[in-house]
Amino acid sequence: MSQRRVNQSHGLPQHPAWLSVKDFPKSDGTDSQYPTALSEASVDESGSVNYYVPAQNDDSICIRWRKELGDALAKHRRLPANKPYVLSTLPKGYKIFVQNKGQPGAKIRQDIYLYGSKTVLKFRSIPEFIPHFLWLADVNKETCECKYCVRTSHRPRASTSRIAPAQPVIPPKEPRPLEQAGIFTAISYTRADDSGPQSLPSSRRTDDFVATMLPDRARDLDAVSNPKEGRMQRLFRKNELVWVVLEQPIMGPEGENIATWLGIVTDARTKTAPPHRNHGTTTLDVPSLTSSSTQAESSLHATNAPTWTAQQQFVYRIRFLCVCAEHSVDADHVIPFQAHRVSDTLRDALFAIQLHQPANIAVASTDFDFDPWASDAQWVDAVQPFLFAWEMGTRISHCWNLTDSWEKKISTTMIADTPVASTSTGVGMDSIANAYNAAALANNSYDSISARRNQRNIGNKTEVNFQGIWWGAERIWAGDLVRLMLPRSSLAPQGSADILPCAEPGPSSRQQLEQLGKKPSLYTSGIRGLFMLIDRIFLVERKADNNSRKQEARVAGQLYELVDEDWVDPEPRPFVQQGSHGLSAPPRPKRLPPAPVGYKFHAILRPQREMVFSVILLGGRYYPRILTHQYLHPIVRTEEGKLNLNANFLCALEGLSAGTFNYVEPIEYKKDREEIVSYANMKAIENVRAYKESRLRHEANTAMDTEVASDEEVDELAMDID
Incomplete structure (x- = not known):
């Protein structure tokens, strides 16, 4: 036009x-x-x-x-x-x-x-x-x-409405090969290699189907992988559960405070701020997330810009959980759900009130008439809605579902009869210990993998793919760089036929370690986290213990580790970037998100390989530079600017520590996001009602015991008088 x-x-x-x-x-x-x-x-x-x-x-x-x-x-x-x-x-x-x-x-x-x-x-x-x-x-x-x-041969279900609908359906048209269980499944070739015999599965995807990338997905992937200069990245996505750091902490009678509140992101927009005009340092006083009486400080350095350049920041529209409040909140007041835990001190203070006043516990079926964002919010009014929101948020974090399905025909020429390793029960969500042990078993199998070449022709099959997944509080798309629950050291630390060994420290780190008298070989990339750039999310069928057929959700893609910024690859090799399997528009970010300060990402799979995992190993989203957030920086850095060795829980969000310190572990599958939220609200009401009834019974029993004891004392006194 x-x-x-x-x-x-x-x-x-x-x-x-x-x-x-x-x-x-x-x-x-x-x-x-x-x-x-x-x-x-x-x-x-x-x-x-x-x-x-x-x-x-x-x-x-x-x-x-x-x-x-x-x-x-x-x-x-x-x-x-x-x-x-x-x-x-x-x-x-x-x-x-x-x-x-x-x-x-x-x-x-x-x-x-x-x-x-x-x-x-x-x-x-x-x-x-x-x-x-x-x-x-x-x-x-x-x-x-x-x-x-x-x-498209059929219209994909979009997830751009308020809730993302989808439910996996296995096409009944033709029998499909059964795959054995395994949270660690296999490494497969992403493209057939005719140079010699293949020791691993090889699949060629047909091009008779193309699925349209959802606009929400395209925007979300672009936001984290292509940050615009002059503004912070849009880290959070629609319908994600986040913590809002309150402008005014709600102070309790004993010095404790409620400094955060859970909320659901309903929208994200930009706002224009006046350009900075000085080179000084601005200090902002902010409430601490770890102490009830202290405040954290963060220095934000102003930058010069032409007078016509607008400085833009993101503002999130957030619906506060369990209360009648919705506000536009600046990005510097929003942190991931996985970045904050309610302290034991605050928890004890909240439950102490409920313990002594069980009759006053409100079992609300509707939101509380309370606004935690208000400057005059009172502690006595905040206690019960906060407990409700906390319980509901926890329930949301325990649920997951696959979204936006599409079918793909695959021509599979050969497949290994023996998977690399197998101990999982599929999407039933095993414990972290089982996941870790499975990866260790897989690691021990690499050396002999080339000997397992018993292959057979299985013909064509239809694979159900998905564009995204709701994983607890977070929205994950195919194309996202995600954290895995495993440490890098759990996956072939010495290398294998398909995986590169853990990277050694870079020159600067090596020099510092040697000056401190430490062995650089003990400080490889293995001490940090493991990442996957998800290429596809899909379903397979496998045989369960009772010989029934069971669906299992898996992810596939390239794996990455974090290496020092000045690290030089001793064996540089071209890593082929494969396109999406049947998706129009870029299936993944045009480039990786920014790595943590002082590091860079390094692909660890050899050319034309992809790793296949059960979704159980997804640790959660990777949040670029989240540790520089003004509310988290004082926790992860000491006054001298060094990394706080006790902050592994937060460092895991950037992969600076292993995913075992901080991971999402959903255990219940729901059909869509709306059902997840409704279910969480219902369970919160049930649990609060059960707690109230339990406390009232305990109070009644205590009163009865006291009355009986008093009667016995009166009888003894009467006998003495006689």
Whole structure:
């Protein structure tokens, strides 16, 4: 669309025939798909002005779209052609935006786009949208014939609405090969290698199916892998459970305080802050997450910028859990669910109140009328809703589900009869000890893996793939770099035929260790975490103990370790970057997210290999530079700036310590995110009710025992008098 068309004037015809979209049998529109850069100060990575202006229903631009769409609908329905037709409104969830882009001070280009579809990022013209529009209007038409939707053989279920729906279904069309159980499954070739005999499974995926990448997924992956200069990264995603650090801690009578509250992210937008104009250091006083009486300080260094450069920060819209409150919260007040634990001191103070006043415990089926973000929030009003929110949040973190399924036909030519290692019971979620032991068994199997070459032809099969997964509090996509529960040292630390050995310290670290009299060989990358860049999430079938068929969820992709920034690979080799298996648009970030300060990521699988794991080994999301957050930095760093050796729980979020120190461990599968939240709320109510009844029974029994003891004392006194 051109600027000339934006400036053209379009009015309603005389005596139009109005057509309504209220009777449309289908609707795929949602406001969650709208662009977020709505401020005139918004700039992109090139320094250009780049923002969107929503058009109203009666604006000239909208009138033109409504007229032409009305004519198209009238022709489709074979209405009389002797009158002008106009849509009363655009379909539900759709809105026109005018993009304004250009260099500051120069002529701004204006382009018109239609946003709102859950499956199409945007429509660029009326003719482009008409086939999709008519599909929405046609009750008898199951498939859309617009240029975007014809790429798929069936429409994938989108997860861009408020809740991400999906439930795995195994196609019953043809028998599928059974795979044995194993949280550690195998290393497989990502592309057939004809240079010699293959010692590991090799699969070639057909190209007869293409699934459309969801807009939410594309935006979330781009946000962490391509941070825009001049603003912090958008770390959190829609419907994730997070901790909000309150501006004013809610102080208790004995010095304890409630400094955080759980909430669910409902939206994320940018806000423009005035550019910094000095080189000084700004000190912010913030409440501590580890002490009830002290405050942590963080120094934020200002940076110079041209006067026209806008500084942008993310603001999250967060619905506070179990209370009637929803607020826009700056990014520096939001931390991951996995980054905070309620202290024992606070827990004891909260339960002490409930212990002595069980009759006052409220078993609420609705949210409490309380706002923890308010400056005048009182401790006595906060105790019960906080306990409810804490219980509900814990329940959410125990649930998971796969989302946005699509089917893929695979031509599997050869497969190893004997998996590398196997001890898991699949998606039933074993303990961390079993997971760790399984990886250790797998590690001992590498040396003899080439001898296990008993292969057979199994033909074609259909594989159910998924674009994402809700993993406890977190949203994970195929294409994400995630933390694994295992330490790097648990996976072939000395190397194997398919895995590189743990990296030695870099020159700087080696020199420091030698000066301290320590052996550098004891400080390899094995002491840190292990990462996977997820290429695909999929289901397999395996034979259970009772010979029944059981579904198991797995992830596959390249593995990475953290090495010192000045580390030099002794055996540099090209690692082939494979594309997604049947997904349009990039299936993974164009580049890896930023590594922790002082480190870089290093791929540890040899060329054309991918690792396959059960989802049980997913430790959680990787949060780039989260340890520089002003509320976490004072915990992980000493006053001298050194890493706090007792902060492994937080360091694991960046992989500086093993995933065994901090991992998500869901144990219950639910059909979608909405069911997870509803289930968590129900369990919180049940548990609080059970606790109240238990305390009341205990109080009644104690009172009865006291009364009996008092009666016995009176009888003894009477005997003495006699």
